[in-house]
Amino acid sequence: xxxxxxxxxxxxxxxxxxxxxxxxxxxxxxxxxxxxxxxxxxxxxxxxxxxxxxxxxxxxxxxxxxxxxxxxxxxxxxxxxxxxxxxxxxxxxxxxxxxxxxxxxxxxxxx
Numbered sequence: 854x855x856x857x858x859x860x861x862x863x864x865x866x867x868x869x870x871x872x873x874x875x876x877x878x879x880x881x882x883x884x885x886x887x888x889x890x891x892x893x894x895x896x897x898x899x900x901x902x903x904x905x906x907x908x909x910x911x912x913x914x915x916x917x918x919x920x921x922x923x924x925x926x927x928x929x930x931x932x933x934x935x936x937x938x939x940x941x942x943x944x945x946x947x948x949x950x951x952x953x954x955x956x957x958x959x960x961x962x963x964x
Contacts, residue, residue: 860917861899863907873897875904886913886924886959888952901930925955 864870874894881888887910891901902918905911911920913929935948 861897861903863903871895871897873900873904875900881960883960888956888960924959925953927955929956931956 906918914923
């Protein structure tokens with residue numbers, strides 16, 4: 854749900870906002886950073902950023918939702934896979950692109 858300042862937040866109880874569900878898996882972690890894969894069951898505004906903040910693991914480079922640490926010079930979000938149904942043909946379309954090298958460089962370039 855958005856507050857009056859248009860800041861999106863989540864709530865464990867029904868407060869009139871829209872339901873949002875994010876699944877995550879840790880791919881790599883060290884004492885400073887975690888590379889995670891997230892799967893969204895819903896597609897809400899700032900869903901990833903808000904849910905990661907809720908877990909006390911905000912997205913790097915995200916000054917709005919709690920982390921000004923910026924090791925790659927950008928918001929550390931990347932959609933490596935996007936699947937959706939074409940609105941007219943209903944054909945399932947799938948697009949994939951690897952994570953940027955800068956994401957892995959935080960961990961010494963190891964995949």
